[in-house]
Amino acid sequence: MVTKKQKRINWILVAVLLVLSIFFLFPVIWMLANSFKPDAAITADMNSIAAFIPPAPDGSFFDNYVQIITNTSFLRYMVNTLLYAAILIVLSIVVNGLAGYALAKIRFPFRDQWLMIIIMLLIVPTETVITIHFLIIAKAGLLNTIVGYILPLIVNPFNIFLFRQVFVSLPDDVYEAAQLDFCGPVKYFFTMVLPMSKTVVATVSVFTFLNVWNDYLWPSLVFTSSDLLTAQIGLNSITSNENTTMGQTLAVITLITIPVIIIYSLFSKQIVEGVTSTGSKEG
Amino acid sequence: MSFIEFKNVCKRYPGSDKNTVDNFTLDIEEKEFIAFVGPSGCGKSTTLRMIAGFEEITGGELYIDGKKMNEVAPRDRGISMVFQNYALYPHMTVEKNIGYGLKNMKMPSDQIKQKVDWAIKVLGLEEYRYRKPKNLSGGQRQRVALGRAIVKNSKVFLMDEPLSNLDAKLRVSMRTEISKLHRQIGATTIYVTHDQVEAMTMADRIVIMKDGVIQQVGRPMELYDHPVNQFVAGFIGSPQMNFFDVTVDNGTVRFSDGSTMTLSEGMLKKLNGRQGEMVLGIRGEDIKMDAQNMELNNENMQHAVITDTEVMGNENNLYFNFGGSQAVARVSKYEISQIGDRVNFVFMPSKMHFFDKETGVNYTEAV
Incomplete structure (x- = not known):
């Protein structure tokens, strides 16, 4: 039973968290409110509370968004990124999942040492290997191709570790029962292991999506053709264009934020579970 | 020739200096219900897992229906197994759990349905057909595990302490159900338990094991009245x-x-x-x-x-x-x-x- 004292503490905590959330939310609210305004109105409202209030809806309410969608290729960049994310999610689950399964359930020489190496790789920052990735992809003639972009991103030590941690706790007798039910190892992985590990599959999918969606450096190195660009690079090229207004800049930033917010709100439970189940977080 | 034959079967784990199962020699007749009993660590489950093919036989020979099984993969041994923790597929309904093996055997779907319907009826699972294991009680889960075993028409049933997770009352009723199923289906059944009451009430013959060695094999009353040593005398009877x-x-x-x-x-x-x-x-x-x-x-x-x-x-x-x-x-x-x-x-x-x-x-x- 909750005592009066505990109740009071809970209320204080709620109040503190509310203030903190407002503190973190106010740039987002400001961005959203001003993305519907022309530049003159943004400047006029800058020093008042009106900076956080969207204008009254009229015929020009969505002008900034319409301009971005019709006059730039931003929508295409977003579709490109969604496509890359979808491909990478599937490949990440299959490749990292199989590696995690091997490390969790299959006995082979130096298995623990392999796991140690993979754990050690977690501390290597992406930036340190990106030059090597670039040289390999360039040498293979895969620059400015989707394959060249995707290939180095498939294997991810963090995802392997995440899968391994979950798979290691799967009961062995289910595999034995499946064997007696004429289920081979590959079929077992796809029809049993993955459906039994929905949480980690969701976590890896979310992390992979966010990595692809937020990545700027790697796509900017691989892609030169504007047809293949990702949303982050598109954002940079649009906002650095001197003809783009402040309102349009805020509209494009809002657009790029929407998928991330949707993903976080839909999968927040899985993200928390995925991170807490490993006792670590993605670097 | 007996249906299942153990000839000096041994199991030694790597790094161990003694056999976990030592010189296990036993003949099991077709349709017999035999129980392996003994205290924890006596090798009864290891022996069962060697029959299933989940544990390698490190010495001796095992024959099922005249065929040497030492190197045969579990799926090709013609056995069904009921596990202690049920080992149900958590993301599948009762119906799919029971029919999964048949589906993998590429059986026509109308035959699968017929067999699954029969198993569901025999085990009284009609109203749970579309439920997933997490929404079933322990007894219901155990019945699903039994259903998965009986639909495949296997000649050998292996049961590894199938009732140990159930409460006392349910254990008694499931004991009767398993005995009834055995009479109905007639498969050779090997039942592992540490509960001598289960062994006494269900088995045609009991194998008592200690430290990986068979102490005595016999009919329940034979063991009760004529134990060959103090261990058997102390183990059987309450x-x-x-x-x-x-x-x-x-x-x-x-x-x-x-x-x-x-x-x-x-x-x-x-x-x-x-x-x-x-x-x-x-x-x-x-x-x-x-x-x-x-x-x-x-x-x-x-x-x-x-x-x-x-x-x-x-x-x-x-x-x-x-x-x-x-x-x-x-x-x-x-x-x-x-x-x-x-x-x-x-x-x-x-x-x-x-x-x-x-x-x-x-x-x-x-x-």
Whole structure:
């Protein structure tokens, strides 16, 4: 039973968290409110509370968004990124999942040492290997191709570790029962292991999506053709264009934020579970 | 040739200097229900897993239906298994769990449906057909696991402590269900349990194991009445057989507290002249407190004070100290005694067992 004292503490905590959330939310609210305004109105409202209030809806309410969608290729960049994310999610689950399964359930020489190496790789920052990735992809003639972009991103030590941690706790007798039910190892992985590990599959999918969606450096190195660009690079090229207004800049930033917010709100439970189940977080 | 044959089967794990299962030799007939019992770590589950093919056989040979199975993959052995923790597929419904093996066997879907319907009906799972395992009780889950085993028409059923996670009442009803299923289907069944009551009530024959070695194989009453050693005598039966350190000398048994008993002619014949320090064993129901038995064995009547009682409903267990040990007598519900009561009793002369103090061998059973 909750005592009066505990109740009071809970209320204080709620109040503190509310203030903190407002503190973190106010740039987002400001961005959203001003993305519907022309530049003159943004400047006029800058020093008042009106900076956080969207204008009254009229015929020009969505002008900034319409301009971005019709006059730039931003929508295409977003579709490109969604496509890359979808491909990478599937490949990440299959490749990292199989590696995690091997490390969790299959006995082979130096298995623990392999796991140690993979754990050690977690501390290597992406930036340190990106030059090597670039040289390999360039040498293979895969620059400015989707394959060249995707290939180095498939294997991810963090995802392997995440899968391994979950798979290691799967009961062995289910595999034995499946064997007696004429289920081979590959079929077992796809029809049993993955459906039994929905949480980690969701976590890896979310992390992979966010990595692809937020990545700027790697796509900017691989892609030169504007047809293949990702949303982050598109954002940079649009906002650095001197003809783009402040309102349009805020509209494009809002657009790029929407998928991330949707993903976080839909999968927040899985993200928390995925991170807490490993006792670590993605670097 | 027997249906399942073990020929000196051994199992030794890497890094171990002794066999977990040692020289296991046994013949199991077709349609037989056989139970492996023994304390934890005796090798019974390992033996079962060797039959299934989940554990490698490191020595000896295993034959099922005349075919050597040492190198055969589990799926090709023609067996079904029910696991201790059910091992159901958590993301599949009851219906899909039961039909999964048939689907993988590429059986036509109408036949799968027919078989699954039959299993669901036999096991009384009609109303749970579309539920997932997490929404079932322990007993229902165990029935699904049984259903998964019976639909495949396997000739051998392996059951690894299938009732150990169920409560006492459910265990009793599931025991009956499994026995009924066995009679109905007629598959050769090997049942592993540490519960001797399960083994006694269900099995045609029981294999008692200790430290990876078979101690005795026999029909339940054969093991109960004629244990070959002190381990079997102590393992089978509840309450456990009473044991006393005694000295046998010239037809007289002397207990460590100085009490004495005279042995019958029949018992002396069984002992075949053996004398000296031994362990006397007698079951609780063979310690008699009624007037008729007292009169018949008047010269061997003993006395003790009741230290504890257990009222079981149909009978009473009376505990008392005698011969330097605590003993328990199983008497009828009409023989009422209270703690502190002084009682007279006799040991049934023909029901005593004498075990070697070192090896535990039962001298009174011809080996």
